[in-house]
Amino acid sequence: MKKVFSKITGILMATVVLFSTMSFTIDMHYCGDILVDTAIFSKAEGCGMEMNHSSSSSSSSSEENISNKNCCSETVISIDGDEEFTTTFKELTFEQQTFVATFVYTYINLFEVNEDNSTSFLDYSPPLVVKDILLLDEQFLI
Numbered sequence: 001m002k003k004v005f006s007k008i009t010g011i012l013m014a015t016v017v018l019f020s021t022m023s024f025t026i027d028m029h030y031c032g033d034i035l036v037d038t039a040i041f042s043k044a045e046g047c048g049m050e051m052n053h054s055s056s057s058s059s060s061s062s063e064e065n066i067s068n069k070n071c072c073s074e075t076v077i078s079i080d081g082d083e084e085f086t087t088t089f090k091e092l093t094f095e096q097q098t099f100v101a102t103f104v105y106t107y108i109n110l111f112e113v114n115e116d117n118s119t120s121f122l123d124y125s126p127p128l129v130v131k132d133i134l135l136l137d138e139q140f141l142i
Helices: 002-021 062-067 094-110 133-137
Strands: 024-031 034-040 072-079
Antiparallel strands (some): 024 034, 024 072
16 A cells, blocks of 8 residues: 555656646637637637728728627736756766766666576585494584
8 A cells, every 4th residue: 555655646746747847838719708719739729700900981880880899819828837947967067977877877787687597516416425424423413
């Protein structure tokens, strides 16, 4: 249970760092008070009701003046990411670069699988017992 919780916490923290450093833009198109289209990373498509502001001034009817008013609006929300986490290897001092290179080298070699399980005495048989040494030295286990 503890391993699962720590893995979930690690994934959650990595996701938070990813989204806090990422920049993106949300573009929304409203037709009146109704949200028609939303787009992330691109421009939202219009509803087709946008009017050109080239109106003829010769007409004097009040209906044309009201209909020339544009009911659509665009809203753009830009979210800038935090660039504090982005450091380059060039900004480190020589001692820090040496430490990082040594750490990476030892970390990679830490998980190296050593399959050299050869033993040199497998091909040899034990020596033959000519005399019982315990009887000769008179050492008995009591």
